Amino acid sequence: MIHAWEVGTIVAIVAGLVGFFVVLRSSAFPAHAIPNGAFAGAAGASLIGASPLVGLGLFAALGALSIAWLGRRTRSDIATALVLIGMLALGAAFLSQSTAYEPQVFALLFGEILGVSSTQLIPIALLGTAASITLLALYRPLLLGSVAPELARAKGVAIRRLDLVFLLIVAAVTTMTVPVVGTLLMFALMIAPPAAARSLTNRPAIALTLSSLIALVVMWGAIASAYQMNWPVGFFVGAYGALSYGLARLWRRATRN
Amino acid sequence: MTTPVLSVSNVTLAYGDRTVLDDVSFSIAPGEFTGLIGSNGVGKTTLLRVILGLEKASRGEVLINGATRSRSERAVGYVPQRVSIDPEVPLRARDFVALGLDGHRFGLRRRQAGDHALVQRYLKAVDALAFADTRVGELSGGELQRVLIAHALISQPSLVLLDEPLANLDPRSVQEIVALLHRVAKEFNVALLLSAHEMNALLPVMDRIVYLTQGRCASGTTDEVVRADVLSELYGHHVDVLRLHGRVLVVAEPSDDVDHLPSHATLNLDN
């Protein structure tokens, strides 16, 4: 049980960091598509008896690469939609062939607080740390490249490569979600807290920090409530995330006048 | 002879069978205020993008401070015509200018106090202190333009390219911006190359004019270039150059080739 708090903390901090850029780049769709598609990988992996985490990671990476590749040939939203439906179709096919318990499928999607074992803690911590360090190392070029790509290119920043690396980071972060939040709700953690944070400040570094902080609060609240009511964590993440955004918007409106 | 800050040699760029830039050659000395003049669609933006390395020329060479581009990326600043930033982006004007310093650097080096003072200095130089803490996405067009100029200048390049900075501005704003650019160019000893479809506002401050039409160019001082014989040869048909109250008007004889007429020049008789 303790592990849920530790894992939840790591997941929330990383989701906040990555989410700051997801919102900045208007990349909510890919951030949603990659976890969804990754789910297909987990289903496929359990079909052949492999570790769902590996399947998750592989398909997440595959999704990121496909979106980047297809995004060069067509509009990015179309690319994302097509990759999403392709992977979901595969997921449907895998599921139809497997005898996966309904609870397993459910847990993959929506999270299961009691399902966290101590062996999962290390890989998640490692993955989370690696993703965070990479992101912080890329902070400035990614910031400029997201806000004014032409200017970044004129300064010699390799925009295309950066775009791809970012999607891969989203994929890596997605892989962390299985134990606690579920693939579908990792997305909520990457959108609502950063969206709330940017309503509270004009300064990028502070917005970045607040993204993680708010994600933490949302996550802890969700875990506590899930214990209390025995309902899925994901539900509370979605609800508290929306609440935090609403409150932040109200605050901004109130302090502007 | 000092090394020119920019040296464009025989640059040609063709799309299929459409030639956009045809054997364009000119150079800019350090600190020179240069106007790239030509009507809309004549290739000014393309030329700027080639100089910036954002597009590849079919032929020809661009040297910045005597070196090819890849070794001198930091030496050229860029102020694009339009940058649209969402008002919800949490980035203040001063943060944006600071990115001009280190927006390309990987790693998380903490900004020193010196950086902050530098940002202040450049904000002050472009008269942007009043809105330094406002979100970039909430600035007006003119305010954003000044922030972009500061962003380009702060990395201390030897050359700054500006793409149509005077377009869509009322005459008074044009005067203000030209004065500002002239001032900062002198203050920071930086060469400027700005594109415009109308030269009159720049006449008082231009050291050099690069006159572009149909992909070909003539380069020199205004007196050397804006002359009937030079421009007629450039256009390929006869044009007259009239001067009135310090303004210049380039007039072509009525011809079938309407596409190649120069765009209108303002004629301010009240001056």
Added chain:
Amino acid sequence: MFAPGFFSSGSVHTALLLGTIVAIVSGLMGVFVLLRNQSFGGHALTDVATTGGAGAAYLSVAPLVGFVTGAVIGAGAIESLSRDRSQRRDVATGIVLGAATGLSGLFLYLTATTSSATGVTQQVLFGSLFSVSSSTVPVAAVTALIVTVTMALVARPLLLSSLSPDLARARGLRTSWLGLLFLLLVAVAVGLCAISIGSLLATALLIGPAATAMRRSRTITGAIVMAMSVGLAATWVGIVLAYDSFTWRATGQGLPVSFFVVAIILAFYALSHVPLSRSRRV
């Protein structure tokens, strides 16, 4: 090619009828969704429809009602939180989607713990065209008709406001109301799809055929017709293959319709990238 019993099966008839209705409506709405750059919104509504579907399962209400209600509420929420600027809409869609997904998780959990129904998650998410009751068809047909007629009435103003909101406003059009109406119509269309092939894959029929059509067609009408055709072809062939697939393996376990439909749509899309003539690339 056609497995035994295909033509006489009642569930196949239902599947074909429902699939036809769904493909036609999705083709129409999909073209406008792409024109308005609202693919994320369209997809989000299919997921939000899931919430409605999960709620319907929990409350033992008709699935179509649940799906459509969920999507309509979602559309209203997204539209009211958005403004013209793209990031606000992107965020609003994400927030509503996140909250709705969590809610559907709750509904599914409650259903699983309070009733003995199995496979509800899969049912709601992926649907099963072969197990929809035939009474759904007339309701779906009427709903589709209403959507189509409404679209026909607002087509021109909607097109103008999609291509240039400023121009539309200058002509006196209320673009925000048009936007809301459109998103509500998408919600209803999406609810229809969700019933048949599952909410997660309703996106496929909404976006895929339209994306293919927009690459090939030069007119809006042409794109709509082509999108409908691609959707229809994918759905019919998908149904045939899915029914067939039950006979492919000894276990009698086939592959879902949604899998085949998506595969065919993606194949069409890939084909749309193949250059028709040796035109010179600029």
